[in-house]
Each structure stands twice: as structure tokens, then as C-alpha cells.
Amino acid sequence: MKKVGRFMGLFxxxxxxxxxxxxxxxxxxxxxxxxLKVDTNANTITWGVKADTKLFGLMNIKTSIxxxxxxxxxxxxxxxxxxxxxxxxxxxxxxSTRVPLLRNGNIDAIIATMTITPxxxxxxxxxxxxxxxxxxxxxxxxxxxxxxxxxxxxxxxxIGVVGSNSVQNIGKFxxxxxxxxxxxxxxxxxxxxxxxxxxxxxxxxxxYGMSADNPGYVVVGGSFTQEPYGIAVNKGxxxxxxxxxxxxxxxxxxxxxxKILMKWFGNVQGFNYEEMxx
Amino acid sequence: MIHIFATEWQPLLxxxxxxxxxxxxxxxxxxxxxxxxxxxxxxxNKAMRVIGxxxxxxxxxxxxxxxxxxxxxxxxxxxxxxxxxxAGTIGLTIxxxxxxxxxxxxxxQSVDGGQMEGAQSxxxxxxxxxxxxxLPQAFKIVIPPLGNQFINxxxxxxxxxxxxxxxxxxxxxxxxxxxxxxxxxxxxxxxxYLIITMPLSYYxxxxxxxxx
Numbered sequence: 001m002k003k004v005g006r007f008m009g010l011f012x013x014x015x016x017x018x019x020x021x022x023x024x025x026x027x028x029x030x031x032x033x034x035x036l037k038v039d040t041n042a043n044t045i046t047w048g049v050k051a052d053t054k055l056f057g058l059m060n061i062k063t064s065i066x067x068x069x070x071x072x073x074x075x076x077x078x079x080x081x082x083x084x085x086x087x088x089x090x091x092x093x094x095x096s097t098r099v100p101l102l103r104n105g106n107i108d109a110i111i112a113t114m115t116i117t118p119x120x121x122x123x124x125x126x127x128x129x130x131x132x133x134x135x136x137x138x139x140x141x142x143x144x145x146x147x148x149x150x151x152x153x154x155x156x157x158x159i160g161v162v163g164s165n166s167v168q169n170i171g172k173f174x175x176x177x178x179x180x181x182x183x184x185x186x187x188x189x190x191x192x193x194x195x196x197x198x199x200x201x202x203x204x205x206x207x208y209g210m211s212a213d214n215p216g217y218v219v220v221g222g223s224f225t226q227e228p229y230g231i232a233v234n235k236g237x238x239x240x241x242x243x244x245x246x247x248x249x250x251x252x253x254x255x256x257x258x259k260i261l262m263k264w265f266g267n268v269q270g271f272n273y274e275e276m277x278x
Numbered sequence: 279m280i281h282i283f284a285t286e287w288q289p290l291l292x293x294x295x296x297x298x299x300x301x302x303x304x305x306x307x308x309x310x311x312x313x314x315x316x317x318x319x320x321x322x323n324k325a326m327r328v329i330g331x332x333x334x335x336x337x338x339x340x341x342x343x344x345x346x347x348x349x350x351x352x353x354x355x356x357x358x359x360x361x362x363x364x365a366g367t368i369g370l371t372i373x374x375x376x377x378x379x380x381x382x383x384x385x386x387q388s389v390d391g392g393q394m395e396g397a398q399s400x401x402x403x404x405x406x407x408x409x410x411x412x413l414p415q416a417f418k419i420v421i422p423p424l425g426n427q428f429i430n431x432x433x434x435x436x437x438x439x440x441x442x443x444x445x446x447x448x449x450x451x452x453x454x455x456x457x458x459x460x461x462x463x464x465x466x467x468x469x470x471y472l473i474i475t476m477p478l479s480y481y482x483x484x485x486x487x488x489x490x
Contacts, residue, residue: 162455180362180442181448181451181452182442183440187440191351191442193351193355194350194351194352194354194355195354195355195359196350196354196361
């Protein structure tokens with residue numbers, strides 16, 4: 001008798017699993033609906049943002065409110081799309097969770113230092129770029145290195161992070177320099193501080209954040225690659241995408257964009273406001 | 279895995295060379311420094327014993343990575359600019375020497391105390407007795423544990439990867455990231471480590487048979 005009971009339990013569990021999975025299937029269909037319509041009715045847009053990236057999206061641990069350039073841009077876009085009372089909800093995401101969350105419909109759009117690349121464009125739809133990111137270099141204040149060209153000499157040492165595109169790029173722009181690859185950004189910055197290298201290279205956005213924390217180090221020479229950040233929406237959400245693009249143009253025209261840019265990057269040394277403003 | 283050797287032999291060879299070089303340097307100096315501190319630890323002079331004990335206890339009980347990061351980060355900042363390779367080799371030498379000191383001390387103490395007394399009553403000084411009577415016997419006894427330390431040293435040299443020392447592990451990381459063939463790359467790296475440690479292991483065994 002006991003045996004049969006156990007068997008029934010297993011069967012029930014399987015049935016439950018089946019039902020849950022079917023339910024998942026139907027909620028997936030939600031993301032096939034017109035997000036713009038759904039959001040307008042709910043008067044809310046849910047944005048996936050970074051919670052760990054200085055200047056772009058950083059969770060304030062005390063207030064647990066996400067703050068940064070991208071958060072402010074998303075708020076401005078929400079107001080532009082839904083009107084003054086429009087609500088923006090922020091969901092912290094990471095590079096590995098962002099696309100699944102978008103696909104499942106947990107978030108409506110990703111605004112999280114995501115570079116527009118042809119491979120990613122196969123999985124998601126990108127809006128126009130909202131930030132002209134690119135690879136740049138961070139050096140000690142007063143260093144003789146003014147741009148990536150100064151690194152292209154024998155005896156110069158560039159620090160990068162293992163596995164990032166930036167280390168492959170630096171091989172093209174400064175083939176004569178020696179490259180030290182560290183395991184993460186914190187280690188790379190430590191190595192730069194202790195004089196193990198002449199410059200640290202990666203996306204300018206990350207470098208600006210480092211510079212904001214360490215005033216003795218500055219970003220120099222502008223960016224030497226183009227890696228524009230775009231807002232990602234689900235494939236097929238053309239209405240929503242076009243509406244965001246329109247809203248982006250609007251906040252660029254009325255000066256809101258520049259105000260937000262100034263607010264977050266105005267005090268960062270080496271940030272070229274004239275080059276980046278819209 | 280063979281294709282990794284075929285296409286990436288250059289960085290692998292460079293890494294192999296750096297690992298071998300670091301291991302040889304660290305092995306040589308850690309043996310000398312370790313023996314020195316082992317003698318300190320059993321000297322009649324109490325001050326020397328204390329110095330020996332402090333050295334061994336401090337460096338034996340700090341992780342190798344911490345010692346190495348110290349030489350990579352702090353020393354270049356305040357003292358002298360050293361490369362990742364140098365920082366790693368120095369860290370490895372200091373760390374291993376503390377273990378060798380303990381091993382050799384055990385060897386020295388297992389030699390009968392009467393030997394030292396006899397040598398000294400025959401007119402040899404402490405150092406002469408140590409050099410000609412005690413140490414030769416002590417080393418014979420500690421060859422097996424010393425072999426262990428040497429093999430550990432070769433494997434621990436992978437700490438160089440963390441301070442950009444261009445060793446085998448570092449190159450392995452680079453290749454794995456470039457080719458995205460993590461499995462075969464680290465198989466290849468493992469085999470190259472074996473090429474260093476296996477002969478070492480056999481040589482120590484041979485030495486043990488010959489001397490014991």
C-alpha cells in the first residue's frame with residue numbers, strides 16, 4: 001500500500017511540473033504581445049539596469065535605489081513615452097541574465113551598458129545608440145602618455161582584463177606594447193597603481209568610473225574604437241522600439257539628455273563633454 | 279588536444295620555459311634559505327632560534343597568493359619596480375623555504391645528538407660540525423619529504439598566472455579565452471606540468487635509493 005502511495009506522489013509531482021511548465025509557456029506568449037500597448041495601459045515601463053556599474057547604474061546600498069546615467073535616461077524616456085505620471089520600474093540585471101529576462105517578459109527593455117553588435121542584433125532589437133562608448137586608456141595623472149599612439153613603443157606596458165575584446169583591440173592599435181592580462185578590473189587597477197604598467201585599457205565608461213573613484217588617474221586620448229551602447233527590446237517589438245527612438249530624439253532635442261550627461265560625467269576628469277553631448 | 283599543441287605551441291613553449299625557469303630559481307634559493315633557517319632554529323643561541331621560528335611560522339602560515347600579491351603590488355609601489363615574474367618567483371621562494379626549513383630541521387634533529395657532541399669534542403666548531411657531520415646525514419633522511427616540497431613548488435608556480443608572470447598557467451588562460459577550447463587547453467597545460475614534475479619525482483626516488 002505504501003509503495004502505491006509513493007508512486008502516486010511521484011505521479012502528482014510530475015503532473016504539477018507539467019502544469020507549471022505549460023503555464024510558463026503561456027506567460028512566454030506575453031512577450032509576443034505589443035509591449036507598448038501593455039505598458040501604456042499599465043502606465044509603467046520595466047527597465048533592466050545595471051546595479052554594479054559606477055556612473056551608469058549603481059545600487060545605493062543604504063537606500064537600495066538604483067542610481068546612474070542609464071537610470072536617469074530611462075526615467076526621462078518613460079516620462080516622454082507615458083507622460084508625466086508614467087512610472088519606471090527598475091530591475092537589476094547582469095550581463096548573463098539580461099537576455100533571458102527580456103525574453104521571459106520580466107523586463108520590457110535593457111538599458112545596461114550593452115554594446116550594439118551584429119551577433120547580439122540577431123537575438124534582440126536595438127534602438128539608436130544612447131551613449132557613444134568606445135575603448136580608451138586610463139593613465140596616471142601627468143603621465144607622458146597622451147593617447148594610444150604613445151603606447152605603441154617598445155618597453156611600454158598595457159594592462160587589460162583576460163577575455164575582453166579590449167585586449168584584442170589593443171594588439172591592433174599598439175602592437176609594439178607589452179600586454180599584461182589580469183583576472184578582473186580591480187586587479188588591473190591595482191596593477192596600474194603599483195606601476196606594473198603604463199596604462200589600463202577597456203571601455204571608456206568603466207574607465208570613467210575608475211577615474212571618479214581615483215582622482216590621481218585620468219582617461220586620455222578619447223576613444224579609439226566605436227562601441228555604442230543601445231537599448232535592447234524583444235525581437236519584433238517594432239512599435240515599442242520606434243517609440244523609444246522617438247523619445248530619445250525628443251530628450252536629446254530639449255536638452256534633457258545633455259543635462260543628465262553633465263550630471264553624471266561633468267565632474268569626471270578626462271571626460272570630453274563636447275564630444276559626447278547630443 | 280593535439281591541435282592546441284599544433285596551433286598554440288609558441289605561447290605554450292614560452293609558458294613552459296617561464297615555469298621551468300621560475301621553478302629552478304625558486305628551488306635553488308629556497309633550498310639554501312630553507313637550510314639556513316633550519317640551522318637557525320636549532321642553534322644554541324636563543325635570539326637566532328627566535329628569528330628562525332618567526333620566519334618559518336609567518337611565511338608557512340600565509341597563503342602563497344597573498345605573499346606574491348604583496349611583492350607584486352606593495353614592493354613596486356614603495357621600494358623597487360619588479361615584474362610579475364620576479365614577484366612570483368620571490369614569493370614562491372620565500373613560501374617554499376619556510377616548508378623546507380621545517381623539513382630540514384626535522385632531518386637535523388633526527389640525527390643523534392651525540393654526533394654533534396662528538397664532533398665538537400674533536401675540535402670542530404658548530405658550523406664545521408654542521409657542514410661535515412650533521413647535514414650530510416640529515417639530507418639523506420629528508421630526501422623523500424624534500425621531493426614532495428619540490429613537486430609542490432613546481433605546481434605552486436602557477437601562482438605566477440595571477441601576477442601576469444607569463445607562465446604555463448597564464449598562457450593557458452590566454453589560449454582558453456582566445457580559442458574558447460577550455461578543456462583541451464587545460465589538458466595540454468596539465469601534460470606540460472607533468473613533463474616537469476614526473477622526471478623530478480623519478481629523480482628524487484632514484485636519489486633516495488642511491489643514498490639510503
